[in-house]
Amino acid sequence: MSITANEEFRPKIVAFCCNWCSYAGADLAGSSRLTYPADVKIIRVPCSCRVNPMFILRAFEKGADGVIMCGCHPGDCHYSTGNYYARRRMALLFSMLDYIGVEHGRTRVEWVSAAEGVKFSQTMNEFVAKITSLGKNVRLEDLRCRK
């Protein structure tokens, strides 16, 4: 699917943000009035290590077009090691999704600190653009959820 074919397409994007860094980074983006598309909806989790691969697949099942997980930069985890585990889990999960033919770029991990409002907003802008160019997620959705 091309971008032009999808002018009307508004992607559904779920962002899992850890409470301590990236959720705060998103807050900073907000208080700095740094815009990004409203397609991104954030779910707060205590730590990126709380994100279960099932949550990500579930989002796709129910019709999400892209899922992004944000956490503290490696080394800065509030719980000291959570994001290291999350990093391994997501590296494997994403590689598997790629392997079964889910388009590149539908999933992403970004480390965003509480001070990186700019990075948060840039990341979300980029991600929305990427998902918009990929178009609707049809490879991982459950057709029963279509309206």
Added chain:
Amino acid sequence: MFKIAKRNLPELLRAIAAEQELYLPVNISGQTNFAVWTEGTEADLDTLKTVKSPKDMFFPQSETLYTVKKENKKLSIQPEALREQRFVAFGMKACDIQGIKVLDKVFLAEPIDTFYAARREHGTIVALACHEPEETCFCKVFGVDCAEPDADVVMWAVGEMLYWKPVTEKGKALTESVSGVLEAADEADEKAVSDEQDNIRAIVEKLPYTNLSLEGWDGNATDAKFNSPVWEKLFKPCLACGTCTFVCPTCQCYDIKDYDTGHGVQRYRCWDSCMYSDFTMMAHGNNRTSQMQRFRQRFMHKLVYFPANNDGMYSCVGCGRCVDKCPSSLNIVKVIKAFEKEAVDQ
């Protein structure tokens, strides 16, 4: 009787499909199962047994019963339409058809299962006699004659020819609709078919399980069998998977579940397996808590409870799929034999 050269089979299939939906055995990445025919689909009539039995043409693994739509705080219920298009089940075997008869006992008895009844009513069964029965077959034990399936139309594959014999009104109607591609059979053909039947029956006699004895298995055997110590030994290798159940042509248990679509709920039913730990789970828990009990249930149902409630009809047809597919090489034959041995030992 009619005939058609095997090489012209696509024409026959096309002719059937022109009229109604056609299901037939198709090999998809190495496994043969019943699938919908579309132009270009190649029939696989050489594989004796499909992996899954053809029962899901009549009783699909999963089917929606109704849909609840949610609009704001209002709910509306939309019943699922019954399947009322005619279809043909092409290439079913005698044992599979016996399986459907077992299902009929369950679903067509009061209260009638309307979903199943609609499919039965609209389906025409074109059977194929078993050209080369296999070592896991034991249909004869249950009185099934795989040389003469009980169907709307029966076919025999002999050499380069496929013989076609309409049996029922439905079968005749189907034959009528595809008469353009069929040739009338002559006496030599009749002979070829009866030879084929003799051949098949001769092979059946040589099958290792053919003389399996069902002595002692009947509707009255509940206490004797239920309390036997044999189960405790037998069940051990069972993995509690649902393979036997899901390949079985007669297993008819299903679960009813709700799926949240985000804008409502789809209530659907799907095959369940008495081997599963949550089978018939209730609020208080489970009435069969051990795998031994679950294992016993499956065979007691097939060989004791079902005949008890259905005039002696067993709900096993001897297709041998469980023999082929059980990951632990456990199956109904081994169960029957174990009891036979127990009887001898006593």
Added chain:
Amino acid sequence: MQRIGVFVCHCGSNIAATVDVKKVVEMARLEPGVVHAEDYQYMCSEVGQAKIAAAIHEKHLTGVVVCSCSPRMHEATFRKAAEKAGLNPYMVEIANIREHCSWIHKNIEEATEKAVILARAAIAKVNLNAPLKAGESRVTKRALVIGGGIAGIQTALDIADAGYEVDIVEKTPSIGGRMSQLDKTFPTLDCSACILTPKMVEASAHEKINIYTYSEVEKVTGFVGDFTVDIRKKARSVDMTKCTGCGVCQEKCPSKKAPSEFNRGLNNRSAIYTPFAQAIPNVPVIDREHCIKFKTGKCGLCEKVCQAGAIDYTQKDEIITEKYGAIVVATGFDTIKLDKYDEYAYSQSKDVITSLELERIMNAAGPTKGHLERLSDGKPPKNMVFIQCVGSRCSDNRGKSYCSKICCMYTAKHAMLIRDKYPDVNVTVFYIDVRTPGKNFDEFYRRAVEDYGVNYIKGQVGKVAPQPNGQLLVQGVDLIDNKQILMEADMVVLATAIEPDPSVRKIATMLTASIDTNNFLTEAHAKLRPVESPTAGVFLSGVCQGPKDIPETVAQAGAAAVKAIGLLAKDKLMTNPCTAKSDELLCNGCSQCANVCPYGAISYETKLINDHGIREERRVAVVNNALCQGCGACTVTCPSGAMDLQGFSNRQILAEVDAICR
């Protein structure tokens, strides 16, 4: 089914300018469980909070969703307000429609639609919320300090001064640690003993401080506020209550071949010994490996000469069990072994020494009585070469990747002291970089170069070759002049990398405190919680956490003490209720969750489980709520989903996902 109230805040125009709050209210009303929805100018105001309280009472709400600013801002406010109105505070969830919505979107329609979805997600979550209650645990008002060096002593003094009992456990016969081995300290050139000894005395005299020397921590159980620790008091063979510290036993002891640990093995000591003159306690220890009495059963000389009758050959190790509220680790450091650095000829020549050995040589109480001399022949050196970064900043696996931090400064100190006392000795220092961040540090280093004529060469030494004439041929490179250097030296001093004392590994395991790949204890947060271990109630003091010099160590020791005091000052600890919880019916006992828990909060119990009528003994995970910080690492590791996080449960997060995607 919950009865949920939704409260949409205008935040003046902050929200209301871009989000149609009325529409959010209207849409929220349609969500399952919602029985009340309203909007208000400022929900966080007194009036706003009163509205929430009123609705809780009037509508019998069981759950509250506030659509407002970030939960990081006012979640606590609204939870308190709800609690005051009689609702469990954890039945409140916030939909962030300001920072995550109104402030970033311009289009009212889009922003409103998003706000509705965010509200929907919060409502979906609250529908699955359950009241949570913070737990309480008591605090034992006593601290344990592991390690009796300057870090441990300072921490103990600070905690004791605040009025709490402190026990110091020191594995050697005396407190004092590495600092007691140093001669002078940079950048002031104070005599190390002169500033340390008063602290040692103060600690030993402090009525709140109890010192266990020659003792080791054997076992730790319990958790923050309530640790139970077994301390092994090794048999000293000398009755501490009787010994007067006269020292006669040491003089008379016929076994004098034991290498002196205190002097880094450069000379020997007697089998019954105190490590150094100022040792505290001034009670000797019998080294049973070297004692003739213990080896052969004969001798017993010390017993004969001891007028106090303090010698007790029958003494046995003793286990003391004590309870503590806080534990401070101050296990310090050692220098690395140099067996992988053959090129420096450390093992081949007695005149190649480590800097710590040089400290002992320079010290008046050291093996040479403070005279700078070659250990091979006792001659005074003419040319000395110092080699920096031996094993530090190492890119291969022979040494350590980190900078040991103290070497540049002590080498400048050594160079300066030598040039001062022996002006005819030429001192050359090979260095990679000279690192002098610290008050008066660079000035100190420059004095060494400028006032004392120390020859600093930027470059590394490739080889130190002992010559037949007893000289050491140093082959190096001068990176600034880009030339090879060959020079003869009488002594070579290696600025050997430091590493955490090897005992820390065992201690970290006992405490379930995490350590990094270099065996330094990990801090709870590298920037914001540098003196706390991720394991609650465990604090870090001194080099066990990372290389540091004396003032930094003392500062950190004080900081660790403050953190410990802060804990001990509490009578009870309130625990975070958003902790992990294991469903014992689902738990496999596979231990994977414990593997990823940074807090050691998960343990295993074998329990009789009744699983729908099946009764069996099962190994199941048990979460200690006092230790769990609620990160959720365990929940994802758990394949069966037995481990779940209260307040952020699987079903709650999935409900949010569903609500957003629908």
Added chain:
Amino acid sequence: MQEIINRAKELLADGTVARVLGWRIGDLPYNPEPSYFETAEDLEKNFVYDGFCGANLSKYMIEGSKLEGKTLVFLKPCDTYSFNQLIKENRVDREKAYIIGVGCKGKLDVEKIKAQGIKGILSISGAEIEGDAETLTVNTLYGDKTVAYKDAMLERCHVCKGKEHMIFDEEIGESKDTKDADRFAEVEKIEAMKPEEKFAYFQKELSKCIRCNACRNVCPACSCRKCVFDSTKFDSAQKANADSFEEKMFHIIRAFHVAGRCTDCGECSRVCPQGIPLHLFNRKFIKDIDEFYGDYQAGADAESKGPLTSFTFGDVEPGVTGGRR
């Protein structure tokens, strides 16, 4: 085989073990079943160990560990990895097992024999563990046929991890090297495909899935008392088969749950009634783990921390790998 039987009888007789967990001779030439033996007579009469004894008995020791006394269990080299992993996860009790490591010359897959058009099998010779037969002779209702032993071998045996037992009390019998293919070749082939080809491939394979859970239930790593797909905690369907997404969810999550724990024993693919190459999921994770975090073989020991319960500071970033950026 007689040596094995004799040893088992000895251990039963001297009270070392209370029972024997092995394979019971089937009623067809190729269907022995995992089984317990408690008497010498039963062993002598019904014990079998031949090319068709592919079943990995290590998982049965979860229940075996609960029984009174020791159980003698026969483990093939690849099975010992599973057993180690189960020890690591406290699912079996090492003290309750007396392990005899049995030799392995490659295990057979009757489906592969049947796939060559062989029907009506009455007897098979050449599958005995004693022989070094290169060819199987199959006597059928429709005549005698031959199949090369190699061509009838399970996929896993072609990429065998080696014939060394990782854990055992004693070893009996010889093994034969059967590895003749690269373990990751199939995975690499898929990796090289275009996304739509990959998707089509897996869609086709997974569309066969009937949600029978055989792969899960046979898997020694899937040792959960209650699978997450059977519990209500994630609202995830365990047996629906109503939409193709379900199969993807199930197989991806199952592979993920065993990632770093899967020993690549190949049981999932062996038992799948629909012949889905399920090992391709697990092996992808194994390959990634090897590439991202260094070679790791689950079950090579019973102590090491798995790759998903450990980390290094410099781990690869998600998405940098897997060809995403």
